[in-house]
Amino acid sequence: xxxxxxIIEGMSCEACANTIKSLVxxxxxxxxxxxxxxxxxxxxxxxxxxxxxxxxxDVIQDPGFRVVGYEAAGESARRKxxxxxxxxxRGMETAMSITAETAPNLGLWSEDAxxxxx
Numbered sequence: 001x002x003x004x005x006x007i008i009e010g011m012s013c014e015a016c017a018n019t020i021k022s023l024v025x026x027x028x029x030x031x032x033x034x035x036x037x038x039x040x041x042x043x044x045x046x047x048x049x050x051x052x053x054x055x056x057x058d059v060i061q062d063p064g065f066r067v068v069g070y071e072a073a074g075e076s077a078r079r080k081x082x083x084x085x086x087x088x089x090r091g092m093e094t095a096m097s098i099t100a101e102t103a104p105n106l107g108l109w110s111e112d113a114x115x116x117x118x
Contacts, residue, residue, distance in 0.1 A: 008065050
């Protein structure tokens with residue numbers, strides 16, 4: 001099992017959070033999803049053999065929400081944070097890896113920066 005936390009923009013109310021949760025939980029391989037409107041986060045526990053992170057990104061973004069980053073915690077204790085930024089090509093996203101050294105400078109999960117690793 002793997003847990004990924006997605007940072008989401010575009011939620012304007014609790015109903016948005018409930019919509020995302022409902023859609024994500026319908027995906028085969030998803031065991032549990034919790035979505036927080038206040039924190040702008042979706043935490044998903046899933047079987048990575050049954051569903052990929054890219055599919056979960058699509059499910060969240062299809063109704064019009066935007067995933068601006070995600071943090072994956074998997075089989076190992078090491079955690080990895082990815083921040084998505086607009087790419088140069090139409091409709092494309094560019095992924096940038098964030099390390100323990102750069103996370104605090106970007107204001108992302110600074111309290112967890114020590115756990116990110118290099």
